[in-house]
Amino acid sequence: MKRPTIMDIARRAGVSKGAVSMALNGLPGVSEATRSRILEVARELDWHPNNAARALSAARADAIGLVLARPARTLGVEPFFFQLISGLQAELSGRRIALLLQVVEDLDAEIAVYRQWWSERRVDAVFLIDLRVEDPRVELMEELDLPAMVIGGPGHHGRLPSVWADDAKAMTRIVDHLAGLGHRRIARIAGLPDLLHTERRTEAFRAAAHSHGIDAAPILMTDYSGEQGAAATRRLLRSPQPPTAIVYDNDVMAVAGVAVATELGVAVPASLSIVAWDDSPLCQLLHPPLTALTRDTFAFGASAARSLLAVLDGGEGADVEDHVPILVHRESTSAPSA
Amino acid sequence: MKRPTIMDIARRAGVSKGAVSMALNGLPGVSEATRSRILEVARELDWHPNNAARALSAARADAIGLVLARPARTLGVEPFFFQLISGLQAELSGRRIALLLQVVEDLDAEIAVYRQWWSERRVDAVFLIDLRVEDPRVELMEELDLPAMVIGGPGHHGRLPSVWADDAKAMTRIVDHLAGLGHRRIARIAGLPDLLHTERRTEAFRAAAHSHGIDAAPILMTDYSGEQGAAATRRLLRSPQPPTAIVYDNDVMAVAGVAVATELGVAVPASLSIVAWDDSPLCQLLHPPLTALTRDTFAFGASAARSLLAVLDGGEGADVEDHVPILVHRESTSAPSA
DNA sequence: CTGAAAGCGCTTACAG
DNA sequence: CTGAAAGCGCTTACAG
Secondary structure (H helix, E strand, C coil): CCCCCHHHHHHHHCCCHHHHHHHHCCCCCCCHHHHHHHHHHHHHHCCCCCHHHHHHHHCCCCEEEEEEECCHHHCCCCHHHHHHHHHHHHHHHHHCCEEEEEEECCHHHHHHHHHHHHHCCCCCEEEEECCECCCHHHHHHHHHCCCEEEECCCCCECCECEEECCHHHHHHHHHHHHHHHCCCCEEEEECCCCEHHHHHHHHHHHHHHHHCCCCCCCEEECCCCHHHHHHHHHHHHHCCCCCCEEEECCHHHHHHHHHHHHHCCCCCCCCCEEEEECCCHHHHHCCCCCEEEECCHHHHHHHHHHHHHHHHCCCCCCCEECCCCEEECCCCCCCCCC | CCCCCHHHHHHHHCCCHHHHHHHHCCCCCCCHHHHHHHHHHHHHHCCCCCHHHHHHHHCCCCEEEEEEECCHHHCCCCHHHHHHHHHHHHHHHHHCCEEEEEEECCHHHHHHHHHHHHHCCCCCEEEEECCECCCHHHHHHHHHCCCEEEECCCCCECCECEEECCHHHHHHHHHHHHHHHCCCEEEEEECCCCEHHHHHHHHHHHHHHHHCCCCECCEEECCCCHHHHHHHHHHHHHCCCCCCEEEECCHHHHHHHHHHHHHCCCCCCCCCEEEEECCCHHHHHCCCCCEEEECCHHHHHHHHHHHHHHHHCCCCCCCEECCCCEEECCCCCCCCCC
């Protein structure tokens, strides 16, 4: 079960190690005849590059890192991350590039992981997700000179390019939809307040409400967990002037919101319309099925991976805008009864 | 930003590269005085081992692989996997060992990943999850001579050790609980039929039902998705002799089951008791909150990692039995009304 | 276009 | 207990 090396190939093909390396990597320096003979022998021997050797001499790891920093309790309930990861890998594995995934508790731990990866040359680049408003990671990437792609932009961050969808436009569509149904008291239950995209959605939510002449548009911040989503819903529904519609920042909180409404005897959608940001099988199974913002997260991940690979290949690092998420109308939204 | 090497340390400490290596790895061969001086210098220079170099000369990758092979659609909805991964990493990262995660569509793709990892020496070992009844991976690990730890046993598989919890005992407790409440028609909506633990649970379910003199104990197989869980529930509730209690193989299907019951006007728990295998925040948020089987998946993962590390250190590779999952009684189970 | 050689940064026998 | 050397399997200048 001894694994063959390029030396074995060289001997068998009657050439030098260097020639084998050139041939295998598609570099100029060997004739076509020699190249195809070498490739043939490599296939015969079922040769595969030793990753460590290649990494050491070429000074690259053939791996890209992704750190997920959210309290464990709030993670994993959302299909988003698994779909994103699947999309990233679909693109990376074709290039023999591994994805190193690390789940940590907070931003400090996340930064420590980057420093460790860098010092051990574990990764060639990283994906940055859940960007903060003032995010120390942007500067860290420059300090370490570590290529990075921001997932969820929008736009450049320092020198870092991003792949992003227009959350502001999506939020505007949601508010337009609800206002169009006649709602005048629309609330939003948002995710983590210091995330950049939370802020972007908040701004868009306020602007859209304002443009429809809606003043009663409260926003409650949470940590994305079902618990906090439920608590916020309860607070809203018990207030003197409860909203007739609530927009949730993820599907888990929306599901929790439906449960709270049911518990309090508030009919959905007759007395309360509900919109979930991010669709999931759960949204469709619920009673009533939820109106939700759908995006192709797998494709989004694949696009992010492609962009980062382009940067590693020496490309520009241009920002890429993904499609605007689509609002799927189901039975959890209707005209307000009052 | 040039990263220091052991050569830099050696020069600065006035010793040879070999001595530095010994000192850094805690091997005998250097005096205590020399060792502490070397460690001091390494700290001063903020030296970290180059992973590729270490991997090449020591012939190990310092990485362990985990492949998740389930249709993307059914993954990620379950908190189980993220908690497991977090637990694995909590144990591995202390040893500078990375976790390579790959998400694939099916078993064939999974096997291809192992072969690729092996041929590139990407991993030192792998975790095997969701074991099949006749699982080709057991033999593959022997063929490749790749150390592996089975997560979810029970017992040995070929030469592979496992970390497992007693699903059979847990299932018996669930049926005991329901029978104790007076249920005589108990159904089970199970996950993927060719998984080993599905079979184990099925056997236990049948045996427990039998021991209570219950004949009406149908089992419906699904792919773990909410869709199929909902469809199976609908079929059961519309049958001539609908069950008064249903046991679901995961939380997602249980949630879907509640939605279907609500839709059909079947009151939970008055007319239908529901038990979820695997607890999640969602189970507690639902109306009514679900009686569920709880396990500490994070700790389970950590335990699996510890066991595999012990094997890599040359240990025995003993099977480890985790705690029996605990049934948490909430409001979705009660005595049948009929 | 091709071959022989040096080097990536470690670990590991092997002499002293 | 210590030092000098070879080697892991590749890539990459550098001569021919």
